[in-house]
Amino acid sequence: MRRSVIGGAKRTTTTTCLFLLNHAHHRSLLPPLHHRLDSSSSCDSPPPPPPLLPPLLPTCRTPVLKCEYAVRGEIVILAQRLQEELKAKPGSLPFDEILYCNIGNPQSLGQLPITFFREVLALCDHPAILDKAEAQGLFSADSIKRAWQILDQIPGRATGAYSHSQGIKGLRDTIAAGIEARDGFPANPNDLFLTDGASPAVHMMMQLLIGSEKDGLLCPIPQYPLYSASIALHGGSLVPYYLDEETGWGLEVSELKKQLKEARSKGITVKALVVINPGNPTGQVLAEENQRAIVEFCKQEGLVLLADEVYQENVYVPEKKFHSFKKVARSMGYGDNDLCLVSFQSVSKGYHGECGKRGGYMEVTGFSPEVREQIYKLASVNLCSNISGQILASLVMSPPKVGDESYESYSAEKDGILKSLARRAKTLEDAFKSLEGITCNKAEGAMYLFPRIKLPEKAIKAAEAAKTAPDLFYCRRLLNATGVVVVPGSGFGQVPGTWHFRCTILPQEDKIPAIVSRLTAFHKSFMDEYRN
Numbered sequence: 001m002r003r004s005v006i007g008g009a010k011r012t013t014t015t016t017c018l019f020l021l022n023h024a025h026h027r028s029l030l031p032p033l034h035h036r037l038d039s040s041s042s043c044d045s046p047p048p049p050p051p052l053l054p055p056l057l058p059t060c061r062t063p064v065l066k067c068e069y070a071v072r073g074e075i076v077i078l079a080q081r082l083q084e085e086l087k088a089k090p091g092s093l094p095f096d097e098i099l100y101c102n103i104g105n106p107q108s109l110g111q112l113p114i115t116f117f118r119e120v121l122a123l124c125d126h127p128a129i130l131d132k133a134e135a136q137g138l139f140s141a142d143s144i145k146r147a148w149q150i151l152d153q154i155p156g157r158a159t160g161a162y163s164h165s166q167g168i169k170g171l172r173d174t175i176a177a178g179i180e181a182r183d184g185f186p187a188n189p190n191d192l193f194l195t196d197g198a199s200p201a202v203h204m205m206m207q208l209l210i211g212s213e214k215d216g217l218l219c220p221i222p223q224y225p226l227y228s229a230s231i232a233l234h235g236g237s238l239v240p241y242y243l244d245e246e247t248g249w250g251l252e253v254s255e256l257k258k259q260l261k262e263a264r265s266k267g268i269t270v271k272a273l274v275v276i277n278p279g280n281p282t283g284q285v286l287a288e289e290n291q292r293a294i295v296e297f298c299k300q301e302g303l304v305l306l307a308d309e310v311y312q313e314n315v316y317v318p319e320k321k322f323h324s325f326k327k328v329a330r331s332m333g334y335g336d337n338d339l340c341l342v343s344f345q346s347v348s349k350g351y352h353g354e355c356g357k358r359g360g361y362m363e364v365t366g367f368s369p370e371v372r373e374q375i376y377k378l379a380s381v382n383l384c385s386n387i388s389g390q391i392l393a394s395l396v397m398s399p400p401k402v403g404d405e406s407y408e409s410y411s412a413e414k415d416g417i418l419k420s421l422a423r424r425a426k427t428l429e430d431a432f433k434s435l436e437g438i439t440c441n442k443a444e445g446a447m448y449l450f451p452r453i454k455l456p457e458k459a460i461k462a463a464e465a466a467k468t469a470p471d472l473f474y475c476r477r478l479l480n481a482t483g484v485v486v487v488p489g490s491g492f493g494q495v496p497g498t499w500h501f502r503c504t505i506l507p508q509e510d511k512i513p514a515i516v517s518r519l520t521a522f523h524k525s526f527m528d529e530y531r532n
C-alpha cells in the first residue's frame, strides 16, 4: 500500500478508494437498465433478489477513484445535510445557522459584485437596451461605452456564439494590455488562452504534461487540491515539496532541489514546478528575491513553471506586494528562450469574487510553436470558454480608470472589499492564536487561514478508534457542535504528524463575532474533554 502525502500520515491509497467506493454507491451508480427490467419481469415466481450493482472498478478508471477534492468533501456533505435538517426541523440542532468557512466563494456569503462589471455584462448580453433612451439613466456612461467597444470586438456582436478557441481576439488584446500595464513588460495576445476559470487551464496543462505515472510535478504541500486531483486524474505523480510553517510558509529552493533529486532517483521525470502565489491554503506572499531564485531553479533544471496567480489582487499587508513570475523572469533578462512559464489568472478571486461566471486565462510563454499547436488543439477540443467569462476577464484586467464616470464608485467598492477582507483575516488570526494549542501564520494574502492544532494524544486515539484522520475528527466535531464549516488539513497535505484546518476569511463582518465565539467555546470544551 502506497503512502499518500495528501491523506496525511495515516491515509493510504486503499483507504482513499474505499471512501470513494462508499460514496459512489450511494449516489449515482444505478444498475444498467436491463438489470432493472429483468428484476421486475417475473409474475409467478418470487421476485429474484435485486441484482448486484455493477462492480465499481471496471466502471471507473483508477485515477478517478484516486482523485480527492477536500474543499467539497465529507465535511461539506455533512454541512449540507445539517442545513436540510435545520430547514426541516428548526431548533433541532445546537445552532441556528451553518457558517460556511470552507471554500473561496465570496458572493455565496453575501459579497456584492462590482457594479461596473455587472453593468457591462448586462449590456453585452442584451444589447437591445443600448438603443433605449432609459439606458443613459440606468447605466454609467463608461459602462455603455465599454459595452459598445466589446460588442464591436465580437463577431456579429453575438455573445451566444462560439468564439475562437483561445478567446475573442479583441478581449485578448485588452487583457494583454492589462498584463503589460501591471508588469511593465510586453504581453502577446496570442499567448493568452481564455478559459472557464483557472481550473480548466490547469487541467489542460496536466493533459499536456502528463503521459504516465513516471511524469511528475513538484507541488507545494500544503497545496490547493485542484493540483493533487488533476495530477491523479491524469495519472501522473505529485512530487511534494514542503512549505516551511516556521518561516510563515516559506518556499525554500533547497527543499525544491532535495525533492527533485529524490524524485529523479526514483526514475520520475519531473516536468514542472507548481507555485501558488499568494498561497492557498497558506496565505503567504512570496518575496521578489525568493521568486528570482525559483525562476533560476526552473531555468537550470529545465522545468515548466506553473504559476498560479489567481490571488494576485488579494494582498493585505503593506510590507508585501504581488509580483507576477513573468515580470520577475523578464526583469532577470529571461525571455521565451530561457523559461517555459504559464501564469493562471481567474475572475473568481481578487476583490470581484465572480466564481460562478467562470472566467480566467492562462498566459503561456516560452514553448516551441509545435507545443503551442498542441495546447491550441487541447483548447479547441472544448470549442471555447463561455463569453460572459471572457468579457469579465477583460474587465478585471482593464477596470475603470481615473476620469471615467465609474472610477470613484468602482474604487470605493474595491477598496471596501479588500480592507474588510484584511480586517476579517486579522480578527480570525488573533482569535485562533488565542486558543490553547493553536498556532496560526498571518494571511498576508489570498482568502484563508491555515491554523495548526496540537491535538492531545487522547483526541488522536479517539480519532483512530473512529477510523478518522485526527483533523477530520476535530472538524467534524466542530461542525456538529457549532455549524462552523472548515476543511481538515489532510485535504491539502501537511507534514506527517501535524494537524491543521483551513478557514476562509470570507464570511461577512457581522458574522465574524459569532464564528469566533462558537469556535472558542467549542475548542475549550474539546480540549477539556481530551486533555492528556
Ligand SMILES: Cc1ncc(COP(=O)(O)O)c(C=O)c1O
Pocket (backbone or CB within 6 Å): 104, 196, 197, 198, 199, 200, 224, 226, 276, 280, 308, 310, 345, 346, 347, 348, 355, 359, 360
Ligand atoms: C489557488 C487556486 N487556483 C485555482 C483555483 C480555481 O479557481 P477557478 O477555477 O474558479 O478560477 C482556485 C479556487 O479556489 C484556487 O484557490
